Amino acid sequence: MGSSVNSSSAPHPIRLTVNGDVHDVPAAPDTALLHVLRNDLELNGPKYGCGLGECGACTVLIDGVAARSCVIPVRAAQGRAVTTLEGLGTRQRPGTTQQAFIECQAAQCGYCLNGMIMTVEALLRRNPNPSEQVLRSELHHNLCRCGTHVEIMQAAWRAVQLRTNGAAASGAAVSGLTDESQQ
Ligand code: FES
Ligand code: FES
Numbered sequence: 001m002g003s004s005v006n007s008s009s010a011p012h013p014i015r016l017t018v019n020g021d022v023h024d025v026p027a028a029p030d031t032a033l034l035h036v037l038r039n040d041l042e043l044n045g046p047k048y049g050c051g052l053g054e055c056g057a058c059t060v061l062i063d064g065v066a067a068r069s070c071v072i073p074v075r076a077a078q079g080r081a082v083t084t085l086e087g088l089g090t091r092q093r094p095g096t097t098q099q100a101f102i103e104c105q106a107a108q109c110g111y112c113l114n115g116m117i118m119t120v121e122a123l124l125r126r127n128p129n130p131s132e133q134v135l136r137s138e139l140h141h142n143l144c145r146c147g148t149h150v151e152i153m154q155a156a157w158r159a160v161q162l163r164t165n166g167a168a169a170s171g172a173a174v175s176g177l178t179d180e181s182q183q
Contacts, residue, residue, distance in 0.1 A: 014074050018043065019087030029075035034058045036074045037084060045085025045114050049143070056115030056142035060084050066122035085114050088121060097121045100159035101152075108146035115142045120156045128163045135160070 013024035018041060025040045032051075037043045037060070046069055049057030053071040060069045061083035089095035094102060097120050107113050116139060123130060123138045130138070135156050144152060 014078055016041075016074070016077055016082060017080070018082045019084060020081075025074070027074050030073045032070050033060070033072045033074045033077050033082070034069035037069060037082075043084045043086050046118075047111055047114050049111070049115075054141075054143070055112070056119060057112055059115040059118040059142075061087075061118060061122055064122065064125055066119050085117060088117070095121070096162045097124065097159045100162055101155040104151055104155035104158050106148060106151040106155035108148045112142065112144040112146075113152075116144070116152050116156070120159050124159060124163050129160060132157070 011026045011028055013026050014029065014036075016023045016025055016036070018037065023041060025036055027036050027040060034046055034048060037046055038048070046060050047057040048070060049055035051070045053068045056068065058068055058070040059066050061067065061081075062072070062077060063080050064083075085098075089098050097117050100120075101107070101113060101117055106116070119138055119142055120135070123135070127134065136153070139152065139156060
């Protein structure tokens with residue numbers, strides 16, 4: 001009769017569903033979700049910025065809602081659907097929000113863009129046609145150290161256009177934005 005092995009010293013795997021794929025990750029439960037995504041699953045879309053939940057660079061979607069993965073323990077993501085930037089589309093077939101940011105060239109260094117894109121994506125999933133004020137408010141707590149806020153707002157507005165008008169949304173990306181949004 002075989003003896004049962006006490007494996008309590010080994011980390012109990014955490015089961016995560018990320019971008020539709022199920023992973024069993026041998027991580028300590030309190031490890032930040034961001035570190036598991038980047039280090040264990042090699043999903044480098046979410047970025048480490050402040051590590052304090054303040055800049056937004058690490059944003060992912062959890063059950064479709066924007067969440068700051070640097071301050072969320074991986075155990076809190078068990079049984080929930082995590083989506084990273086990689087889950088929105090591919091280089092060949094970017095998602096709508098990604099496409100908008102590409103069209104508007106809304107990056108200088110690009111470090112903040114994961115958070116910008118994921119935040120806009122989360123908003124448009126629950127409200128496909130937000131006002132400019134809602135867009136501005138939603139992005140208010142995402143920091144861009146390069147100061148490319150004008151291009152980011154253009155891209156966010158472009159994402160709204162693509163969602164609401166699809167292919168018919170060709171043309172000026174910023175039509176509909178007020179002057180205030182372009183400052
Ligand atoms: S790295 Fe998570 S909010 Fe800044
Ligand atoms: S483009 Fe560099 S931090 Fe935003």
